[in-house]
Amino acid sequence: MAAFIPEEKIEQIRQATDIVEFISQYVPLKRDGKNFVGLCPFHKEKTPSFKVNPERQFYKCFGCGEGGDVFTFLMRHDRLAYPEAVRLLAERRSIEIAPVSTAERKQTEQKALLYTINKWAASVFRQFLLTSSEGKQGLDYLEKRHISRESSAQFKLGCSLPSWDSILSLGRKEGYTEAQLEKAGLVIRRTDGTGYYDRFRNRLMFPIPDAQERIIGFGARTLADEEPKYLNSPETPLFSKGSVLYGIAAAKQAIQERRRALIMEGYTDVIMAHQHGICWAVAVLGTALGPQHVTTLRRYADDVTLVFDADTGGQKSSDRSLDIFVQEDLPANIAILPEGADPCDLLVNEGPARFQQILGNAVDLLTFKLNVARAAHDTRTVEGRTAAARDLLATVARCPDVIKRDLLVKRVSEELGIRETVLRDSLRPSGGRLAEPSAARPEVRSDALAQAERALIEIMLHRNDLIPEVQSRVDRFGFSAPETKAVADGIFKLYARASQVEPAELTALLADPSLARVVVDAVTEERHKGDYVSWLQQNLTFLEKRSLRLTTQAARESALKAAKGGDPTEEARLLAEFHRAHRAMKAKK
Numbered sequence: 001m002a003a004f005i006p007e008e009k010i011e012q013i014r015q016a017t018d019i020v021e022f023i024s025q026y027v028p029l030k031r032d033g034k035n036f037v038g039l040c041p042f043h044k045e046k047t048p049s050f051k052v053n054p055e056r057q058f059y060k061c062f063g064c065g066e067g068g069d070v071f072t073f074l075m076r077h078d079r080l081a082y083p084e085a086v087r088l089l090a091e092r093r094s095i096e097i098a099p100v101s102t103a104e105r106k107q108t109e110q111k112a113l114l115y116t117i118n119k120w121a122a123s124v125f126r127q128f129l130l131t132s133s134e135g136k137q138g139l140d141y142l143e144k145r146h147i148s149r150e151s152s153a154q155f156k157l158g159c160s161l162p163s164w165d166s167i168l169s170l171g172r173k174e175g176y177t178e179a180q181l182e183k184a185g186l187v188i189r190r191t192d193g194t195g196y197y198d199r200f201r202n203r204l205m206f207p208i209p210d211a212q213e214r215i216i217g218f219g220a221r222t223l224a225d226e227e228p229k230y231l232n233s234p235e236t237p238l239f240s241k242g243s244v245l246y247g248i249a250a251a252k253q254a255i256q257e258r259r260r261a262l263i264m265e266g267y268t269d270v271i272m273a274h275q276h277g278i279c280w281a282v283a284v285l286g287t288a289l290g291p292q293h294v295t296t297l298r299r300y301a302d303d304v305t306l307v308f309d310a311d312t313g314g315q316k317s318s319d320r321s322l323d324i325f326v327q328e329d330l331p332a333n334i335a336i337l338p339e340g341a342d343p344c345d346l347l348v349n350e351g352p353a354r355f356q357q358i359l360g361n362a363v364d365l366l367t368f369k370l371n372v373a374r375a376a377h378d379t380r381t382v383e384g385r386t387a388a389a390r391d392l393l394a395t396v397a398r399c400p401d402v403i404k405r406d407l408l409v410k411r412v413s414e415e416l417g418i419r420e421t422v423l424r425d426s427l428r429p430s431g432g433r434l435a436e437p438s439a440a441r442p443e444v445r446s447d448a449l450a451q452a453e454r455a456l457i458e459i460m461l462h463r464n465d466l467i468p469e470v471q472s473r474v475d476r477f478g479f480s481a482p483e484t485k486a487v488a489d490g491i492f493k494l495y496a497r498a499s500q501v502e503p504a505e506l507t508a509l510l511a512d513p514s515l516a517r518v519v520v521d522a523v524t525e526e527r528h529k530g531d532y533v534s535w536l537q538q539n540l541t542f543l544e545k546r547s548l549r550l551t552t553q554a555a556r557e558s559a560l561k562a563a564k565g566g567d568p569t570e571e572a573r574l575l576a577e578f579h580r581a582h583r584a585m586k587a588k589k
């Protein structure tokens with residue numbers, strides 16, 4: 001169950017959300033009999049294998065196996081936690097979820113107000129750009145950079161006026177207090193305490209939406225010769241520069257489709273890339289890449305390409321922030337632009353084909369670091385190779401995957417002509433020891449056992465009237481797999497409440513994508529059709545016999561242990577227990 005959200009509220013949200021209508025916002029669907037079909041958004045395919053069942057409010061991909069309800073889809077698509085997905089769907093359906101504490105209620109209300117203020121401010125800046133005399137300077141700049149009117153509208157570009165109190169005055173008229181405008185990062189308190197003034201003045205304004213298209217802050221470029229050239233919103237309850245990716249709202253669908261993201265260095269670079277059809281581009285806001293950036297990218301991409309201009313490429317290579325991709329096991333490639341070019345101008349002057357060619361020549365992160373290490377150190381000398389090796393091993397040591405780390409060490413060894421054993425030894429003192437793969441064998445469960453337990457789940461979901469018999473008999477042995485036990489417990493709970501179990505209600509109760517797949521498999525695959533009663537007896541008998549065998553084996557081992565320990569009383573008791581179990585097992589045959 002989602003934290004702090006009552007089950008009744010989750011069910012209300014689920015019933016208020018039509019899964020076909022919702023998923024159609026992400027995946028084009030066509031009716032196919034009782035179902036709707038489309039191309040799966042979770043893996044690449046040419047023939048549609050993704051089906052949505054409006055009757056049961058489920059989706060299932062018969063290609064990659066993903067499946068679940070509307071909550072599961074949103075979690076998987078946007079990589080959200082279950083409570084986040086529930087709250088977001090509640091917000092879309094205008095269903096209020098009351099916070100459980102006064103502090104949480106205040107925090108929720110404050111964030112909602114800041115979203116509203118930012119949305120209002122973005123519309124004001126937009127009107128300033130389009131209708132004010134001062135806005136002409138901003139329009140001239142956009143024309144100079146070849147940013148189209150369509151792109152300007154798509155990214156909601158605006159401008160702030162030279163006045164010290166334009167937003168402040170309009171905000172007051174709108175009913176916002178000075179403290180609220182300050183909290184949103186739009187105004188600044190005067191140092192002498194006599195009032196406030198606008199933070200952004202005479203600047204081209206770039207509203208910054210989050211992945212849910214809510215404006216969380218602003219970027220601003222000066223329209224005069226003043227410093228700083230670029231200015232961002234301050235840290236607010238909504239905005240943290242170190243975790244924001246500009247353009248993620250516009251880019252996420254294209255990134256999801258390609259499972260690849262393009263990271264640029266500026267607002268106009270992103271806008272121009274989208275303008276030329278390269279819609280998987282985003283940008284960091286003048287900060288080093290951090291774990292939060294990677295977490296966001298992981299929601300949509302399996303690898304990323306970073307675009308550097310020739311002047312900063314060498315500097316970026318020594319920036320340890322790039323190692324975050326190795327540390328987080330997200331493959332990264334580096335594309336270097338020609339000398340003197342930036343992405344925006346290159347796209348304008350040479351077109352998207354040339355830009356795509358440069359992206360096609362991108363090299364993986366280790367190759368990039370190798371190239372820079374060779375440029376920085378004379379690898380013809382012992383000292384140079386030593387320095388280069390240390391630079392590269394600092395990156396390699398961050399790789400959490402033992403096998404990948406082993407391969408990276410091999411590459412460094414081959415490229416620099418240094419023995420692998422020496423490189424491995426040099427890692428150990430710094431805490432980057434290359435762990436060996438575990439020799440422990442994973443526990444292997446019987447296929448027959450797994451099939452029998454899954455069969456019981458399928459039977460109960462197709463024949464609710466058989467649930468009581470399963471529950472009464474399964475208590476004697478229990479489910480061995482955590483996932484089938486969790487699903488069965490959910491079934492028993494719902495049946496006790498209403499004497500019936502709806503699969504969509506069950507997945508909402510379980511609140512776990514892996515458990516949702518168990519439910520969806522049971523509902524959609526129908527491995528057995530027809531006589532569910534006979535199939536139930538067959539599987540229950542199999543599981544009961546297995547349980548008796550295990551009990552008998554355990555009793556025998558305990559009796560032998562007692563005999564070795566020289567305790568005749570305990571030995572006699574355990575032998576009697578063994579014989580009872582053995583007789584019960586024979587009676588089942």
